[in-house]
Amino acid sequence: xxxxxxxxxxxxxDKAGEPLLSIRGLRVGFRKAGSQFEAVRGIDLDVAxxxxxxIVGESGxxxxxxxxxxxxxxxxxxxxxxxxxxxxxxxxxxPAREMRRIRGARIAMIFQDPLSSLNPVMTVGxxxxxxxxxxxxxxxxxxxxxxxxxxxxxxIPQPERRVSQYPHEFSGGMRxxxxxxxxxxxxxxxxxxxxxxxxxDVTVQAQILAVLRSLQERLGLGLVLITHDLGxxxxxxxxxxxxxxxxxxxxxxxxxxxxDPRHPYTRGLIASIPNLEESRERLFSIEGSPPALGRLPGGxxxxxxxxxxxxxxxxxxxxxxxxxxxxxxxxxxxxxxPFHSASLAPAVLExxxxxx
Amino acid sequence: MSRYILRRLIAMPFLVLGIVTIAFLITTVTKxxxxxxxxAEQQMSNPEVVAAAKARWGLDRPLPERYMIxxxxxxxGDLGTSFITKRNVGTDILYRLPATLELVFAAMIFGTTLGIxxxxxxxxxxxxxxDHGARLFALFGxxxxxxxxxxxxxxxxxxxxxxxxxxxxLDARLPLPPGVTGFLTxxxxxxxxxxxxxxxxxxxxxxxFVLGWTVSGTISRLVRANMxxxxxxxxxxxxxxxxxSEFRVVIVHALRNTMVPTLTVIGxxxxxxxxxxxxTETIFSWPGMGSYAVEAARALDFPAIIGVTIVGGLAFLxxxxxxxxxxVVANPRVRLS
Numbered sequence: 001x002x003x004x005x006x007x008x009x010x011x012x013x014d015k016a017g018e019p020l021l022s023i024r025g026l027r028v029g030f031r032k033a034g035s036q037f038e039a040v041r042g043i044d045l046d047v048a049x050x051x052x053x054x055i056v057g058e059s060g061x062x063x064x065x066x067x068x069x070x071x072x073x074x075x076x077x078x079x080x081x082x083x084x085x086x087x088x089x090x091x092x093x094x095p096a097r098e099m100r101r102i103r104g105a106r107i108a109m110i111f112q113d114p115l116s117s118l119n120p121v122m123t124v125g126x127x128x129x130x131x132x133x134x135x136x137x138x139x140x141x142x143x144x145x146x147x148x149x150x151x152x153x154x155x156i157p158q159p160e161r162r163v164s165q166y167p168h169e170f171s172g173g174m175r176x177x178x179x180x181x182x183x184x185x186x187x188x189x190x191x192x193x194x195x196x197x198x199x200x201d202v203t204v205q206a207q208i209l210a211v212l213r214s215l216q217e218r219l220g221l222g223l224v225l226i227t228h229d230l231g232x233x234x235x236x237x238x239x240x241x242x243x244x245x246x247x248x249x250x251x252x253x254x255x256x257x258x259x260d261p262r263h264p265y266t267r268g269l270i271a272s273i274p275n276l277e278e279s280r281e282r283l284f285s286i287e288g289s290p291p292a293l294g295r296l297p298g299g300x301x302x303x304x305x306x307x308x309x310x311x312x313x314x315x316x317x318x319x320x321x322x323x324x325x326x327x328x329x330x331x332x333x334x335x336x337x338p339f340h341s342a343s344l345a346p347a348v349l350e351x352x353x354x355x356x
Numbered sequence: 357m358s359r360y361i362l363r364r365l366i367a368m369p370f371l372v373l374g375i376v377t378i379a380f381l382i383t384t385v386t387k388x389x390x391x392x393x394x395x396a397e398q399q400m401s402n403p404e405v406v407a408a409a410k411a412r413w414g415l416d417r418p419l420p421e422r423y424m425i426x427x428x429x430x431x432x433g434d435l436g437t438s439f440i441t442k443r444n445v446g447t448d449i450l451y452r453l454p455a456t457l458e459l460v461f462a463a464m465i466f467g468t469t470l471g472i473x474x475x476x477x478x479x480x481x482x483x484x485x486x487d488h489g490a491r492l493f494a495l496f497g498x499x500x501x502x503x504x505x506x507x508x509x510x511x512x513x514x515x516x517x518x519x520x521x522x523x524x525x526l527d528a529r530l531p532l533p534p535g536v537t538g539f540l541t542x543x544x545x546x547x548x549x550x551x552x553x554x555x556x557x558x559x560x561x562x563x564x565f566v567l568g569w570t571v572s573g574t575i576s577r578l579v580r581a582n583m584x585x586x587x588x589x590x591x592x593x594x595x596x597x598x599x600x601s602e603f604r605v606v607i608v609h610a611l612r613n614t615m616v617p618t619l620t621v622i623g624x625x626x627x628x629x630x631x632x633x634x635x636t637e638t639i640f641s642w643p644g645m646g647s648y649a650v651e652a653a654r655a656l657d658f659p660a661i662i663g664v665t666i667v668g669g670l671a672f673l674x675x676x677x678x679x680x681x682x683x684v685v686a687n688p689r690v691r692l693s
Contacts, residue, residue, distance in 0.1 A: 073596055096602075104599035111597075116590040121612050121687055131598045166688040182598065 019046040020190055020222045021070075021107075026082035026092075028062070028069045028246075037294030040066045041246035042082075044320060044327075047190065052216060052223045054237030054254070056230060056269065058290050062246035063226050067192050071109060072099040087189070105135040108183035112195040114175035118167035124151075124178045125163030131185040150181035154211050173204035177211060184215055190222040191215075197232065209236060230273055234258060242266050245291055245301040252326035260339055262328035264306045267339055300331070308332055360684065364677055375669035376430065380423055382665065383658045390415065393439045393655045413439070426662075435666075436659035440651070445663035448648065453630075453667065454538020455525060456637070456644035459567065460629040461539075462560050466568025468575060468622055472611075475579025479587065480606060490576055497573030502635040506566045510639070513562060520562050523641035527555050563640040567633055571625045578621055582614035589613075615686040623679035631668040 028040035040062040047053045057063040068074050070084040070091060084091040086107060091099065103109075111117045119127055128150055129143035138146065144163065151159035154177040167175055176196060183191055193212060197205035213236055216223045225237055233240050233254065240257045242250040242265065250263040261267045268286035288305040291297055297304050303313040312331055320329040330336070383390075391400070391409060399405045410416040414425065429436060435445035478490035496505070513520040521527065525540055530552050533543035540556035586592065587610050595609045634646035645664060652660035 071597065073593065100599045100601060102599075103597055109597040111590050111593060113590055117594045119591040119595070119609050119613070120689065121615075122609075123688075130600070134599045168689050179594070182594075 020049045021047040022085045024083040028065050029079040031077050043248050045241050047222045050220045052237045054233035054240040055226045056233055057243035061243045063243045064194050105186045106188055107190045108188040109192040110179050110183045113199045114172055114179055117179050120167055123164050128182045131182045135186045154181045172200050176208050192224040194226045249329045256326050262333045263330045264308050265302050379662045379665035390656045390658050435663045438660045439657045440655050445659045452645050452648045458539040462564035463567035464626050466565050467571030471572035471575025472579050475576040478580045479583030494573035494576045497569040506639040521559050525559055563636050567636045586610045586613045619679050619682050623675045627672040627675040630671040
């Protein structure tokens with residue numbers, strides 16, 4: 001699979017020369033009480049310098065676990081295989097001590113819930129200063145001054161006062177800004193944002209995304225946006241990887257993906273975005289639910305829910321293949337009928353998944 | 357923060373009055389006759405002797421009057437005279453309390469340190485040998501009666517191995533250091549007498565460990581459960597994502613978040629042991645509050661019983677206040693309320 005993907009770089013390279021992050025055949029397995037299951041069954045992904053890559057998938061699809069594994073942040077019972085190269089440096093199997101020098105310094109990661117991702121018993125300033133001092137030789141005073149700067153950078157008003165407050169004195173949006181400030185404290189090359197806006201109000205979501213984007217452009221960050229929200233991806237990503245039950249099933253630029261999705265799962269996702277122009281009585285949804293980990297169907301993991309599935313889909317798991325400068329893991333990637341978001345509904349109607 | 361503590365301080369005198377009143381009333385509801393402690397048995401049938409004793413101790417006065425007299429005396433620091441020792445109860449307690457405090461402080465140092473370290477290790481290495489070992493240690497600590505573990509350890513370390521001295525606070529051949537704090541270890545250091553210090557410390561070791569063991573069981577289980585909860589929270593992941601070392605993640609980020617419930621148990625255990633270390637004090641011939649309380653109760657020595665109850669109540673009040681202040685330090689969210 002990775003052989004075909006070597007050309008996957010082309011998508012990332014044409015933006016900035018060489019990929020910042022290059023993931024090949026990443027697999028994450030967990031051993032639990034004797035049984036073993038794979039949460040990630042093969043993620044391939046490139047992120048170029050200054051590029052915004054969206055990773056889209058349902059909860060439990062392995063999109064977060066994959067990125068945590070890339071940073072060595074999975075729990076002790078996880079088995080991580082494959083390759084994660086950051087600026088040419090292999091991260092899988094790197095000693096913990098060396099990983100700590102990269103985490104928070106070169107690659108930063110922020111998480112979903114700003115309510116719980118700050119330590120409730122430390123001031124916001126102390127937590128940002130800690131991030132600074134873990135990687136830079138600064139005095140406490142200098143680090144606190146840097147924390148004030150960083151809070152100002154993420155547009156928190158009165159940063160001098162805010163820096164000595166505790167997380168519970170911040171609103172949800174403010175906390176996420178503080179978390180972002182902490183993440184960019186050491187001018188990282190890459191920022192991985194795991195559902196950064198999911199726990200926030202819609203109005204605040206837009207502000208946080210705006211902060212992330214402006215920082216990304218100003219600092220030239222590579223940005224990985226993990227989300228289940230295609231709207232976020234459409235508005236902010238350059239490229240998208242769609243993940244289904246632990247695998248990347250489609251990878252393309254945002255325009256390619258929305259104009260002409262080459263995987264039935266992607267088509268289902270796009271069709272289920274609410275559309276103001278059409279009045280459907282009921283929102284489209286993909287029939288069925290994602291398979292439970294460790295109980296994957298044979299062949300293509302999506303076939304039980306796929307309206308295009310044929311006999312070979314039950315037997316052969318399709319590899320992620322180049323289909324004209326983009327990638328799809330579907331046997332019928334090149335022969336799927338033309339896609340019109342509106343026209344998918346009747347096609348699906350035949351399967352009875354849209355009730356009128 | 358200071359207003360919060362001020363409010364607590366204002367409430368203190370009323371709480372103390374409540375404790376005194378209840379302690380005083382407790383003695384009146386017992387069926388026992390305190391005269392049996394004062395008058396010899398063969399004299400109990402002699403009405404003159406009984407009447408004289410009643411008048412001598414004020415037992416012929418009505419209850420409200422006795423209560424007012426007691427309060428009046430208490431104001432001037434007089435806790436009354438013990439029926440048994442015939443000494444002032446305050447003097448008795450001042451002799452006994454430092455012994456208990458020294459023992460309990462040492463026990464809490466053992467218990468808290470052991471409890472927190474074992475709790476953290478057990479949580480971090482969950483389901484490992486360390487976890488199971490810590491669980492067993494806690495189980496024994498909480499469930500082995502002190503008279504069993506105390507005697508067992510005394511037998512092993514004092515009789516068989518002869519590493520540690522037997523019961524008591526100090527070797528009888530050594531001079532008592534001048535009483536400043538009443539803590540033999542501190543007083544001997546103040547007097548510059550290292551031989552006495554060493555002996556007092558060796559005497560303290562075993563009873564403090566036995567008492568601390570019981571406390572460490574509770575603390576380690578509590579710390580373990582809270583650590584497991586806290587370690588699964590997102591800010592721990594954030595700390596790791598920052599590049600913090602595991603030690604830093606566990607101690608600086610996670611452990612601090614478990615301190616509020618832990619402080620509660622530490623405070624409660626401390627206050628409880630001030631009057632509740634009876635068995636340990638008895639086994640190790642430790643002249644402390646617990647054994648004094650038992651002697652007083654057995655003899656229906658009312659002034660002593662009331663005195664001990666007041667001291668025990670005050671111990672709870674003071675430790676609660678200190679715990680509350682420490683809460684504020686440990687958890688900034690308390691400051692709001």
